[in-house]
Structures are given as structure tokens and as C-alpha cells.
Amino acid sequence: MNRPGPRRFAEVALAVAWRSVHNYLTTPSLLLPTLVFPLFFFAAFAGGLSRIDQAPGFDYANGYTAFEFAFVLLQSAAFGGVFTGFGIARDFESGFGRRLMLAAPNRMALIVGYLLSALVRASVVGAMLFGIALLSGMQVSSDAFELGGLILLALMMNLAAGLWAAGVALRFRTIQAGPLMQTPVFLILFLAPVYVPQALLVSWIHTVSEYNPVTPVVEAARTLIAGGWEQTGEAYVAAAAMIVVFGVWAVRSMRSAEAAGG
Amino acid sequence: MPSAFDQTLEVARRSFLRSLRQPAAVIPSLVFPLFLLAVNAGGLDAATDIPGFPTDSYLTFILAFPFIQGAIFALLNMGTDVATDIEGGLMSRLALTPIPGGALMAGMLGGALAVGLVQAIVYLTVGLAAGANFAAGIWGVPVLLLLSLSISFSFGCVGTFSALRVGNSEAMQSLFPVFFVFLFFSSASLPRDLLGAGWFKTVATLNPVSYLIEGIRSLFVTGWDPEALALAFGFAALISVVFLTAASSALRTRLVRG
Numbered sequence: 001m002n003r004p005g006p007r008r009f010a011e012v013a014l015a016v017a018w019r020s021v022h023n024y025l026t027t028p029s030l031l032l033p034t035l036v037f038p039l040f041f042f043a044a045f046a047g048g049l050s051r052i053d054q055a056p057g058f059d060y061a062n063g064y065t066a067f068e069f070a071f072v073l074l075q076s077a078a079f080g081g082v083f084t085g086f087g088i089a090r091d092f093e094s095g096f097g098r099r100l101m102l103a104a105p106n107r108m109a110l111i112v113g114y115l116l117s118a119l120v121r122a123s124v125v126g127a128m129l130f131g132i133a134l135l136s137g138m139q140v141s142s143d144a145f146e147l148g149g150l151i152l153l154a155l156m157m158n159l160a161a162g163l164w165a166a167g168v169a170l171r172f173r174t175i176q177a178g179p180l181m182q183t184p185v186f187l188i189l190f191l192a193p194v195y196v197p198q199a200l201l202v203s204w205i206h207t208v209s210e211y212n213p214v215t216p217v218v219e220a221a222r223t224l225i226a227g228g229w230e231q232t233g234e235a236y237v238a239a240a241a242m243i244v245v246f247g248v249w250a251v252r253s254m255r256s257a258e259a260a261g262g
Numbered sequence: 263m264p265s266a267f268d269q270t271l272e273v274a275r276r277s278f279l280r281s282l283r284q285p286a287a288v289i290p291s292l293v294f295p296l297f298l299l300a301v302n303a304g305g306l307d308a309a310t311d312i313p314g315f316p317t318d319s320y321l322t323f324i325l326a327f328p329f330i331q332g333a334i335f336a337l338l339n340m341g342t343d344v345a346t347d348i349e350g351g352l353m354s355r356l357a358l359t360p361i362p363g364g365a366l367m368a369g370m371l372g373g374a375l376a377v378g379l380v381q382a383i384v385y386l387t388v389g390l391a392a393g394a395n396f397a398a399g400i401w402g403v404p405v406l407l408l409l410s411l412s413i414s415f416s417f418g419c420v421g422t423f424s425a426l427r428v429g430n431s432e433a434m435q436s437l438f439p440v441f442f443v444f445l446f447f448s449s450a451s452l453p454r455d456l457l458g459a460g461w462f463k464t465v466a467t468l469n470p471v472s473y474l475i476e477g478i479r480s481l482f483v484t485g486w487d488p489e490a491l492a493l494a495f496g497f498a499a500l501i502s503v504v505f506l507t508a509a510s511s512a513l514r515t516r517l518v519r520g
Contacts, residue, residue, distance in 0.1 A: 194301075
């Protein structure tokens with residue numbers, strides 16, 4: 001029975017989310033890369049570059065493992081959103097998206113459903129990463145609220161990247177748009193202070209990182225692991241702004257998909 | 263009938279032109295390593311202040327990185343092309359012709375060498391233009407290009423073997439992270455004696471890619487370091503011999519299977 005309104009919206013969103021999460025958890029070719037890539041980056045950065053913390057001016061108290069964990073957590077959350085965009089593109093390329101649109105009175109429920117599944121992806125990967133980082137000796141000085149703040153920041157990055165990727169997927173409706181989903185996310189992440197605090201960046205990347213909205217997010221994540229809230233407000237504002245901008249982009253792309261008939 | 267040399271040349275020409283005709287595959291293999299070079303040069307410059315770091319220019323130190331990263335991209339592109347030939351049935355049709363397997367393989371690898379040469383010249387030119395030092399001087403340039411070609415050839419053998427084994431372009435692309443593990447778990451970002459975690463240093467020491475990078479790096483940072491160069495050329499030769507042998511066997515199997 002077709003019941004319009006918030007309840008129907010929620011039913012559609014939850015059904016899309018459930019299907020997407022089920023596919024993710026039961027398909028090794030989808031699950032494994034999202035688990036292995038963050039571990040790979042974490043091991044390569046935290047393991048290989050840890051002597052960087054001996055450079056003059058490197059003053060992060062919780063050690064290089066925690067310093068890199070913050071970046072890798074945000075990176076894996078963002079890529080959880082991007083990989084969800086791949087799923088949307090696949091669904092629309094195969095024609096399944098068209099059938100989903102026929103079944104949903106309000107097509108925005110489809111976006112919400114996919115984003116819910118992106119949040120689940122980010123939570124699964126984040127939990128695994130956190131466990132491994134603790135086992136490898138990461139120093140965490142946060143209390144429960146600061147940890148909550150860190151998790152919130154990671155989920156906001158996941159939403160922002162997921163909305164960007166959903167917009168691209170709905171606009172192009174082909175998996176060939178994959179590089180357009182992931183390359184800008186990769187670039188903006190790596191133009192933030194990845195390996196050292198922002199003050200130690202030199203040359204053009206120092207300037208670019210000053211204007212990069214991901215920079216305050218990465219720095220806030222590091223502050224929260226070290227047990228503080230100083231200057232984290234800017235990070236939440238930056239993450240919220242990205243969500244709003246990419247949210248508008250995703251909604252407009254959904255309108256474009258509707259106009260094209262899916 | 264054309265000689266084996268002519269056949270090899272024709273396959274190499276096809277392999278190289280095919281790469282040039284796929285800008286979507288070739289341009290990222292040139293641009294992406296340069297992007298990471300720029301990011302790492304600015305982002306890790308503080309590493310030069312670590313006591314014992316061999317140079318005061320991180321750009322000079324990290325310039326070896328794109329050479330290996332570019333060779334990995336070339337490996338993947340070439341492997342994907344070979345796998346596409348298998349999927350499209352070209353390999354089956356070639357099995358019906360008198361072209362020797364050796365000529366076919368040499369031609370495919372010739373294409374990889376040409377791509378590798380273009381990449382090496384671009385990375386060297388961009389690096390020097392950006393202010394990197396080249397301690398070996400003018401006579402080091404041909405050595406650098408020769409080493410770069412040796413590495414491209416050895417990685418080409420790995421790509422050919424992988425493609426002939428998997429026979430599927432999608433599976434070939436999915437090997438991307440496997441090859442990148444070798445690059446990231448090497449002495450690419452810091453000298454081996456400055457690598458932090460003990461386990462990482464052990465992995466980097468066992469990883470042949472460390473020696474390839476250190477050979478290229480020695481020409482930029484040290485000048486002439488016979489040990490580093492001998493190890494780099496030696497490991498490139500070893501990888502070539504092992505994977506050329508394996509690829510030849512895989513090609514025979516593939517051609518018999520048709």
C-alpha cells in the first residue's frame with residue numbers, strides 16, 4: 001500500500017539502506033578493499049614515517065601513531081561515502097535505480113537511504129581501525145565526549161563525501177564516473193596536513209592547506225584524540241558547510257536523474 | 263614472411279601506439295606521480311631536519327618515488343592491454359599465426375620500455391625544473407635513463423605475467439593495491455636507517471623495491487654510489503629473469519589454449 005508522508009519516506013530510506021548494507025557486508029569484493037585500504041595507509045604512514053616526530057617543531061604530544069590515525073580515520077570515512085557513490089552509479093547503470101525511483105514517492109528518500117548505508121560502512125571500518133590502532137599502542141587522551149566529538153567529525157566527513165559522490169553518480173549514472181567521485185576527494189584530503197602539523201608544511205602546499213576546508217577537520221581530529229576541544233569549532237563549521245554544499249549538489253543531481261527518467 | 267625482428271617491432275609499435283591512444287590511461291600515469299611528488303615534497307620537507315637525513319632538499323630525496331610509481335602505472339596499463347587482447351580473442355588469433363612467442367613477448371615489452379622512457383624524461387625534467395639537485399652530473403643522466411628502463415622492463419615482465427595468468431582486465435586492475443603495497447612499504451619516504459618501527463624497517467629491507475628506489479635516489483642525492491647502483495640493476499635483472507621465465511611459460515600455455 002502506498003502511504004505518502006514521513007513514514008513512507010522512512011520505509012523507503014531504510015529499505016535502500018538495508019539493501020546497500022547487505023550487499024556491502026556479504027560481497028567480499030566490496031567489503032575487503034574498504035577494510036584493507038585504511039589499514040594499509042595506517043601501517044605505511046604510522047609505521048614508516050614515525051621518525052618524522054623528531055623533526056624540530058613537531059609538537060604533537062600523543063605520538064605519531066595517533067597523529068596519523070586521525071587522518072586515516074577521516075580518510076576511510078570519506079572513502080566510505082565515495083564507495084557508496086559507486087554503488088549508486090552501478091544501480092542506475094544497471095537500471096535498478098529506475099525501478100527504485102518508480103517505487104519511491106519522494107526520491108530524496110533514496111539519497112537518504114544510500115547515505116545511511118555510507119554511515120554504516122564508515123562505522124564498521126572506523127571501529128576496526130580504532131581497535132587495531134589501540135592494539136598497536138596508540139595513545140588516546142580523550143574522554144567519552146571528546147571521542148564522541150571525533151566520531152561525529154568522521155561521520156560528517158562521510159556524509160560530505162557521500163553527498164558529493166551521490167551527486168556525481170546521479171548526474172552521470174554510470175560507474176565510469178568513478179574517478180570523478182574519488183579523485184577530488186583524494187586530492188582535497190592530501191592537500192591537508194597529512195604527515196606533519198600545518199605549521200611545518202612548506203612551499204605552495206602550506207598556502208593551499210590554509211584554504212583547504214579539510215585542514216581544520218584533520219587538525220580538530222588530532223586535537224580531540226589528544227584530549228582537547230581547542231579550535232575544533234571551525235572544523236564542525238567547515239564539515240557542516242561541505243555537507244550543505246554537497247547536499248544541494250546531490251539534490252540537484254537527483255532532479256537531473258528524475259528528468260532523465262532514471 | 264617478415265623476420266622475427268620485424269614482427270617484434272610491429273608488436274612493439276602497436277603496444278606503444280595503443281598506449282598513446284588511451285590518454286585516459288596514460289595521462290594519470292604521468293600526472294598522478296607528479297601530484298604526489300609535489301604533495302610529498304612540501305608535506306615532508308620537515309623530514310630533512312631529522313638528524314642523519316642525507317640531503318637538505320626533500321624534493322631531491324623523493325624524486326625517485328615517481329619513477330617507481332610511474333613504472334607501476336605502466337605495468338598496470340600494459341597488463342590491462344594484454345588482458346584485453348586475451349578477452350577480445352586477439353591472443354587466440356595470434357596463436358593461429360606463425361609469430362614466435364618470444365617475438366610477441368619482446369614486442370609487448372618494447373612498448374612498455376617506450377612508455378617508461380617517456381615517463382623518466384618527464385619526471386627528470388619536472389624535478390630539475392622544480393629545483394631538485396642531480397648529484398651525478400650530466401653523465402648520470404644516461405645511467406638514470408638506463409636504470410629507469412631496466413625497472414620498466416622488469417615491471418613490464420611482472421605485468422605481462424600477471425595479465426597472462428589472470429586473463430581478465432578487471433582482475434588486472436584489481437591488482438593495483440597489491441603493487442602499491444610494495445612501493446609504500448619500502449624506503450621510498452625515508453632512508454632505511456631512519457624508518458621508525460622495527461617491523462617496517464625489516465619489511466623495507468626485504469622489499470626489492472627499496473633497492474630500486476635507492477639506486478635512482480643515489481644519482482640525485484649522493485652522486486656515484488656503486489653499491490646502490492649495482493643493487494638496483496641487480497634487482498631489476500633478477501625480477502626480469504624470474505618474471506620473464508614465468509611469463510614465457512604462461513604465454514605458451516595461453517597460446518596452446520588458444
